[in-house]
Amino acid sequence: MQKPSILILWRPLIKEAVRLLSDDYDYLSVLASDTVGKMYQIRSRSSELRDFMCERGIVARAIRSGSVVEVSLNQLPVDATALAAQLKSALDAQFDWLSENKVETFSAHLAEEKQTGDFIVEPLVPFASVSMEDKLKRLQELVKEVQAKDGRIVNAIAAMGEVTVHKLFISKNKDLYQAYPWSQGYLVGVAVGEKGVKMAFTSVSGQKGAEILEELETKVPVILSQVDDVLQAKPIEPGEYEVICTPEITGLIAHEAFGHGVEMDMFVKERALAMSYIDKPVASAKVTMHEGALGPKNVSSFAFDDEGVLAGDTIVIDNGILKTGIADALSASRLGILPTGNGKRESFERKVYTRMTNTYFSAGIDRLDDMIASIKFGYLLDGMESGMEDPKNWGIQCVLSRAYEIVDGKKTGKVYGPVILTGHVVDLLKSIDAVSDDFDMFGAGFCGKGHKEYVKTADGGTYIKAKARLG
Amino acid sequence: MEDILLHLLRTTPQIHEFSVQFRQTDSAEWFYIRHKLDQSRRKSVKYGFVKVYVDHDGKRGHAEFIAYPSHTEEDLKTLIGDAVASAKLIENQAYVLPEKAEATPLLETVDRIELGKKIIDFTFAMEAKYQGEINSFEVFTNTHAIRFVNSNQTDVTYGVNDAFLEMIVNANDGEKEIELMREWRFASFDPRQMEIRYEEVFREARDRASAMPTPDLKKADLILGGENVKELFGIYRSATNANSIFNKASTFTQGQNVQENAVGDKVSFTMTDRLVASCANAPIDEDGVLLKPVKILDQGVFTTIWGESRYCQYLDVPITGNLKNMDVASGSKSLSEIERSNAIEVLDFSSFVVDETSGDFGGEIRLGYLIKDGVKTAISGGSINGNLLELHRNIELSVERQDIDRFSGPLKIRIADVVVSGIKAA
Structure with missing residues (x-):
């Protein structure tokens, strides 16, 4: 059972407030969030237990004569x-300011169908069913x-984050509530080698409960192997190479590229x-890419976005x-299309942007x-560290921890890293000439819009073979 | 919430020490697409960030939680009870909170909406003056009222104001349109400094529009400026931090000459409580340590470990507190010497990635300049990478300085022999 959220108490209060105000605006909605979470982190020499990804508050959005204003509160x-x-x-003060200062605004009109519903996802193993003591002990x-298992490791870190999201969305036509869990875990090995301190990282994640710990417990051989690899990794000779990307790197490319x-x-x-390439080829015919919370x-x-x-x-x-693309409701209104369920906020304190959810390449043959x-x-590329988009000019930057050398169709055992993969998105995607039948998703990271507005996203796919510039 | 929470913390017998930072944040935000407002936002939120410390079996455990205004007294009792139970499960080496600190309150107030309007009007004026093309921009003006209380009778109230501006600028060379993104966080609005930044970004956008592909130089001297200097020097900040040293994420040792056999400038820096342009100025840290400037690196020699009270106690070194601002000494080279030939200067990366543990850095070049035979040519594409801890034997720092959020130091630096992966034959 989910722990009862304060949103159960807030629901009638917010519904009534929205009803009282509904004639004052062309559109009014309130999103209320109550997210609870804990992060358990054990390091070789110290431990931490703290709140994780928590938020509790409301954001109201009003539209009057096409102008959009919002207010975020937690009191x-x-x-x-x-x-x-x-x-x-708080809302009228902003409309007054816009009119006093003769501010020209972008126009938006949100038409909503009547929708009500409660969407509850229970975890397989509820977080509360495993004691804090047991979680900490297993991480220890x-x-x-x-x-x-490796004397070169000077600090090992094991962590588990558990989060339960509760959201309530109320407008004139909508009364929606959802509750769902997600969790993630990671192992980090900090090791000292000839070239100083190096770090390796592996993770597990999902819309899961405390069962994530069991998955994490299978990752010890993975982190040990990665530590060994990063300690022997050498700088790569910059150039363009044939590469195979692991599903983790394929997911990163899908995320950053399209x-x-x-x-x-x-x-x-x-x-x-x-926007000028809709219905045009942008990738090899072997590529099919999905985006969506479903x-x-x-x-x-x-179940529903923010x-x-x-x-x-x-x-x-x-x-x-x-x-096609993905759209939040305001952008969809301005483009004359339907929203796709991709309007997300970093928290109730922040604005909605169009954001990704699950982004992946479909499996091939x-x-x-x-x-x-x-x-x-060429190289087999693995170990996502970071990525950056460039939607205007279709550049791509992916930083990877490891590139495994392949010569004459076999891995040589030599490792290079860290590696920066750069290039033109369409050149990279059109060069894909093989897509494997494997498939995996990864959700341990966070995605920013520019350099802020961090939200959880997941991405993944298959092994792909392509040509890429490495440096 | 404040009074009830403090009363409960003070009267819960299992708690040996506690600290709370109450933070009230009020914000005004504007989001523009070209000259039209996309939306306007306001925010008013309050939090109590609570740390509870429990000693058990010669060890100390602590747990953290966030108190909301919507928490009832019963909720707070439950949260404190859970935190005590959690802290009892954490077995860290013993340490104590700092003794009572007294600090002069900093309480400057600004009119957030007036400041926001000033920034918006200034942005449009600069666009017109320098014939730039702004695609979109976001303005945030924030005030934070902070009260820090701990179990050792420290009770300090202070205020922090900051503003954030993110701007996307376009330029067109007749064939293609490009964009550059800039973001600035500042404590106070200085039109003179801001005008320099606007003029630069409009000029740099035009340069990117006509940039040639980065030549495949294999290796070159690299010039960095602005925020990228701050990001890169984060490697020194992290390597000298008590937490990093205790947790073995740094191999630096106190007294070590970290730039052995240096042939360039030797790095000196101080961690400090206040800098002119910083949004992180504070009289005390999150544990209640009264903050003062501390010299960390002196001519390449690691003189003082700095950091949180707990880790300083673990390492048995003087407690400096969790200082947020880095003040790096100027170097020996003028800007014209830094910008001499046979180098590439990178102004804008897709994302400048710095690994503070290993010292690795790199990124894709969105805009740079090839400086050859006294001529600067705009370049774009490809990437650079290197490791500061391997390359800082030969690093040059400018005499000229910059003051940005959380950093004061050389305006530009030059690092020899950085790997350049270009996209056309050199």
Whole structure:
């Protein structure tokens, strides 16, 4: 059972406040969030236990004559009339300011169908069913095991984050509530080698409960192998190579290349080159890419987004052809299209942007062994560190921790890193000539819009073979 | 919430020490697409960030939680009870909170909406003056009223104001349109400094529009400026921090000459409580340590470990507190010497990635300049990478300085022999 959220108490209060104000605005909605979470982190020499990803508050959005204003609060009065008055005062002050200063505004009109519903996802193993003591003990065992197995490791870290999201969306036509869990865990090995301190990282994540710990416990051999690899990694000779990307790196490329590239708030700003490539080839015919919270269950799978739009599953690239983008409700209104369920806020304190949820390349029919065997000289790329988009000019930057050398169709055992993969998105995607039949999703990271507005997203896919510039 | 929470913390017998930072944040935000307002926002939120410390079996455990205004007294009792139970499960080496600190309150107030309007009007005026093309921009003006209380009778109230501006600028060379993104966080609005930044970004956008592909130089001297200097020097900040040293994420040792056999400038820096342009100025840190400037690196020699009270106690070194601002001494080279030939200067990365543990850095070049035979040519594409701890034997720092959020130091630096992966033959 989910722990009861304060949103159960707030629901009638907010509904009544919205009803009282509904004639004052062309549109009014309130999103209320109550997210609870804990992070358990054990290091070789110290431990931490703290709140993680928590938020509790409301954001009201009003539209009057096309102008959009919002207010975020976390100090709510106890009765609906007072709440309505508090919201009206904060919203009207902004409309007054716009008119006094003769500010020209972008116009938006949000039409909503009547929708009500409660969407509850229970975890397989509820977080509360495993005691704090047991969680900490199991993480401590992992730290001991990792450190005991490689004397070069000077600090091992095992961590588990558990989060339960509760969201309520109320407008004139909508009354939606959802509760769902997500969790993640990671192992880190900090080791000292000839070239100083190096770090390796592996993770697990999903729309899961405390069962994530069991998954994490299978990752000890993975982190030990990665520590060994990063300690022997050498700088790569810059150049263009045939490469195979692991599903983790494929997911990063999908995310940076045509995830950010098709966020349609960028279309409104004319910041995305993709808007002029709809129905045109942008990738090899072997590539099909999806984006949507209805995709494979992971950390950003939900029933409705932060604008009360039900989750979707958008085919962005279909056999190499760019079909459409993803849109939040305001951007969709301005573009004259339907929103896709991709309006997300970092928290109730922040603005909605078009954001990714689950972004992935569909599986193909090629086999990984055959893909490796087909490479004369190249690299298998693994270990996502970071990525950056450039929707206007279609540049891509992916920082990876490891590149494993392949010569004459076989891995040589030599490792290079860290590696920066750069290039032109379409050149990279059109060069894909093999897509494997494997599939995996990864959701341990956070995604920013520019350099802020961090939200959880998941991405993944298959092994792909392509040509890429490495440096 | 404040009084009830403090009363409960003070009267819970299992708690040996506690600290709370109450933070009230009020914000005004504007989001523009070209000259039209996309939306306007206001925010008013309050939090109590609570740390509870429990000693048990010669060890100390602590747990943290966030108190909201909507928490009832019963909720707070439950949260404190959970935190005590959690802290009892954490077994860290013993340490104590700092003794009572008294600090002069800093309480400057600004009119957030007036400041925001000033920034918006200034932005449009600069666009017109320098014939730039702004695609979109976001303005945030924030005031934070902070009260810090701990179990050792420290009770300090202070205020912090800051503003944030993110701007996307376009330029067109007739064939293609490009964009550059800039973001600035500042404590106070200085039109003179801001005008320099606007003029630069409009000029740099035009340069990027006509940039040639980065030549494949394999290796070159690299010039960095602005925020990228701050990001890169984060490697020194992290390597000298008590937490990093205690947790073995740094191999630096006190007294070590970290730039052995240096042939360039030797780095000196101080961690400090206040800097002119910093948004992180504070009289005390999150544990209640009264903050004062501390010299950390002196001519390449690591003189003082700095950091949180707890880790300083673990290492048995003087407690400096969690200082937020880095003040790096100027170097020996003028800007014209730094910008001499046979180098590439990178102004804008897709994302400048710095690994503070290993010292690795790198990024894709969105805009740079090839400086050859006294001529600067705009370049774009490809990437650079290196490791500061391997390359700082030969690093040059400018005499000229910059003051930005959390950093004061050389305006530009030059690092020899950085790997350059270009996209056309050199």
